[in-house]
Amino acid sequence: MQRRLQIASLALALLAAPATLAHDGHDHGAPPPPVSATVAPRADASSADLEMVVVARAGVLEILIDRFRDNEPVTDAVVEVDGPAGVVKATPEGGVFRIPAPWAEPGRSVDLAVTVQAGDVVDVLTTTLTLPPAEPKPAAGAVVSPAQASETGAAMISGGFGDWGFALAGFAAGLLVAVSFRRRAVVATAVAGLFLLGLAPGAPTRAAEASRDLAQRFPDGSLFVPKTSQRILGLRTLFTEIADHPTTVELPGRVIPDPDGSGVVQSSLAGRLKPPPGGFPRLGTAVAAGDVLAFVEPAVAAADVTSQNQQARELDQQIALIERRLDRYRQIATTIARAQIEDAEVELAGLEARRSNLDRRQRAAEALVAPVSGVIAAVAATAGQIAEPNTIVFRIVDPRRFWVEALAYEAHAFAAHATGRPAGGESFPLAFIGGGLSDRAQAVPVHFSVSGQPKGLRAGQLLTVAATLAETRGGIAVPRAAVLRGTNGRSLVWEHTNPERFVPREVRVEPLDGERVLIVAGIEAGRRIVTGGAELLNQIR
Amino acid sequence: MIRPSTFLAALVLATLFAAGPAAAHQPRLGPHGGALVDAGGHHHAELVADGSATVTVHLSDMADAAVPSTGFKAEAILVVDGKPVRFALEPTEGSRLVGTAPVPVPKGVKGAVRLTGPDGATAQAKF
Numbered sequence: 001m002q003r004r005l006q007i008a009s010l011a012l013a014l015l016a017a018p019a020t021l022a023h024d025g026h027d028h029g030a031p032p033p034p035v036s037a038t039v040a041p042r043a044d045a046s047s048a049d050l051e052m053v054v055v056a057r058a059g060v061l062e063i064l065i066d067r068f069r070d071n072e073p074v075t076d077a078v079v080e081v082d083g084p085a086g087v088v089k090a091t092p093e094g095g096v097f098r099i100p101a102p103w104a105e106p107g108r109s110v111d112l113a114v115t116v117q118a119g120d121v122v123d124v125l126t127t128t129l130t131l132p133p134a135e136p137k138p139a140a141g142a143v144v145s146p147a148q149a150s151e152t153g154a155a156m157i158s159g160g161f162g163d164w165g166f167a168l169a170g171f172a173a174g175l176l177v178a179v180s181f182r183r184r185a186v187v188a189t190a191v192a193g194l195f196l197l198g199l200a201p202g203a204p205t206r207a208a209e210a211s212r213d214l215a216q217r218f219p220d221g222s223l224f225v226p227k228t229s230q231r232i233l234g235l236r237t238l239f240t241e242i243a244d245h246p247t248t249v250e251l252p253g254r255v256i257p258d259p260d261g262s263g264v265v266q267s268s269l270a271g272r273l274k275p276p277p278g279g280f281p282r283l284g285t286a287v288a289a290g291d292v293l294a295f296v297e298p299a300v301a302a303a304d305v306t307s308q309n310q311q312a313r314e315l316d317q318q319i320a321l322i323e324r325r326l327d328r329y330r331q332i333a334t335t336i337a338r339a340q341i342e343d344a345e346v347e348l349a350g351l352e353a354r355r356s357n358l359d360r361r362q363r364a365a366e367a368l369v370a371p372v373s374g375v376i377a378a379v380a381a382t383a384g385q386i387a388e389p390n391t392i393v394f395r396i397v398d399p400r401r402f403w404v405e406a407l408a409y410e411a412h413a414f415a416a417h418a419t420g421r422p423a424g425g426e427s428f429p430l431a432f433i434g435g436g437l438s439d440r441a442q443a444v445p446v447h448f449s450v451s452g453q454p455k456g457l458r459a460g461q462l463l464t465v466a467a468t469l470a471e472t473r474g475g476i477a478v479p480r481a482a483v484l485r486g487t488n489g490r491s492l493v494w495e496h497t498n499p500e501r502f503v504p505r506e507v508r509v510e511p512l513d514g515e516r517v518l519i520v521a522g523i524e525a526g527r528r529i530v531t532g533g534a535e536l537l538n539q540i541r
Numbered sequence: 542m543i544r545p546s547t548f549l550a551a552l553v554l555a556t557l558f559a560a561g562p563a564a565a566h567q568p569r570l571g572p573h574g575g576a577l578v579d580a581g582g583h584h585h586a587e588l589v590a591d592g593s594a595t596v597t598v599h600l601s602d603m604a605d606a607a608v609p610s611t612g613f614k615a616e617a618i619l620v621v622d623g624k625p626v627r628f629a630l631e632p633t634e635g636s637r638l639v640g641t642a643p644v645p646v647p648k649g650v651k652g653a654v655r656l657t658g659p660d661g662a663t664a665q666a667k668f
Contacts, residue, residue: 082616082655111581111663111664115618115625120623124619124667125653
């Protein structure tokens with residue numbers, strides 16, 4: 001029973017430690033709730049730039065340093081510790097700074113000043129490490145955590161009996177006391193019973209958890225997450241600041257090709273498609289404006305051929321007549337007016353030109369040329385196919401020039417910037433071009449141009465447009481991933497209150513843009529909100 | 542005779558109570574124009590730097606009454622121009638501990654002072 005009390009005392013002493021040691025110039029409100037006895041003795045400190053956790057484990061002091069604002073681990077730094085052994089430089093190893101701590105005896109309280117030089121950040125952090133007293137004498141110089149102490153204590157008593165043996169021994173001891181002090185028999189038996197109940201089921205579990213720093217959730221919902229676990233989860237935080245953010249509306253939209261950066265290739269007459277040298281361009285081929293993509297051989301109907309033939313014969317006939325007349329005129333050139341000869345010559349030249357045109361017209365094919373530079377987005381060309389006039393043979397799209405056509409159901413005053421978010425894709429910036437004034441399906445089409453060259457964009461793709469409006473709203477902007485759903489369905493964020501402490505905060509959010517949401521209530525400026533790994537934090541039970 | 546368990550329980554309670562006053566005290570302006578902060582659970586310390594290399598620490602108790610510095614030892618670790626400097630402070634008359642830094646120390650300097658009392662008890666003050 002005495003030993004049991006001592007074990008409980010060890011645990012309690014540890015619980016007191018964080019409250020004593022936290023807060024170095026930063027008041028984070030209420031003291032954190034106690035940590036269970038399975039963690040190693042630890043102390044923490046934070047400044048405006050850095051936060052630090054010091055863990056005493058097996059005669060070594062482990063120092064973990066993170067940046068205060070974003071919780072990014074500081075792994076490349078010069079760390080010196082002013083402690084009982086004077087100034088000791090810490091050895092970095094895997095992001096943890098270690099110093100030997102032979103002075104870390106149980107029951108001792110040690111003042112530590114840790115000097116950190118990490119690039120441009122230089123800071124001195126002070127903390128007091130309280131080591132819990134240990135009843136069983138540990139090996140010289142070893143740090144005994146409460147978990148180890150309780151384990152060792154149990155092992156010493158139970159010896160070869162195992163945990164159940166220990167429990168039974170306790171029960172027997174209780175009974176013995178009951179026999180010795182008969183007047184208090186009832187109380188003593190009850191105590192012996194409690195001993196049996198409390199210890200027997202608990203002992204194996206405690207042994208399994210011993211000397212491991214485990215993340216744990218407290219009854220009030222807050223979390224204790226050791227620094228080492230925070231690094232594995234990749235937790236990052238955002239320092240909240242209240243600022244004016246432009247309001248946004250979300251509109252359904254569709255990707256369309258830029259009208260100036262895309263084009264279609266159509267045949268103007270009915271005819272047979274013929275590939276250019278090298279064949280028809282395939283899908284995805286880059287073409288330049290003016291490139292010949294295909295030829296159309298005009299298909300001439302039988303009636304047309306007949307009438308053309310007839311016209312040719314007529315022309316031939318007229319040419320023959322004029323030639324004859326011209327010959328005659330030249331023989332009597334001295335007796336007729338010179339004007340008559342010249343007229344006949346002009347007429348003959350005209351007829352010959354018409355005749356040769358007629359010959360050429362029959363063979364000439366129409367060249368289909370690319371109206372803009374871009375990439376072939378659609379092909380409807382097969383060699384020998386008869387193309388009707390106005391048939392779209394090719395579509396050309398410039399992949400660097402896309403627009404988004406969104407539908408606005410209200411009259412908004414749009415600002416210059418917007419964000420497009422395709423389903424399951426990455427957000428990309430948009431620039432406002434203009435909005436229509438005529439309704440289409442009870443909405444007004446609004447055009448945005450896609451800035452930059454987002455990957456995987458294609459014409460016709462559906463997306464959500466978060467369009468910025470001219471009016472602004474005040475609040476705290478946080479990434480979407482930072483806001484989670486609580487068990488009650490309310491939105492919550494995790495606040496990083498102390499180096500190893502996280503507290504859920506219910507918040508009210510409003511959409512801000514594709515990447516961020518606006519917290520309008522539930523948290524103040526100057527707090528640290530978990531942005532990276534928040535979902536993982538939510539899973540800790 | 543005090544039973545060990547009673548002793549331990551008392552110790553634990555003492556630790557728990559000690560936790561209260563040690564918690565967050567923002568630095569405030571002291572009577573000598575320096576930053577006044579808690580140094581452990583029994584003292585306040587005020588660090589006065591005026592741009593010269595001489596640094597003075599005034600000791601007082603929790604009620605801000607001056608405490609004689611005789612028998613105290615102190616070491617200052619201050620961040621000056623992005624570099625940590627360490628130097629010892631020696632007790633002089635009154636409640637003062639005076640030390641000379643290797644470089645001029647500006648007003649409002651960041652850092653820490655480690656105090657060792659006449660009884661060997663240590664305390665730290667963070668500025």
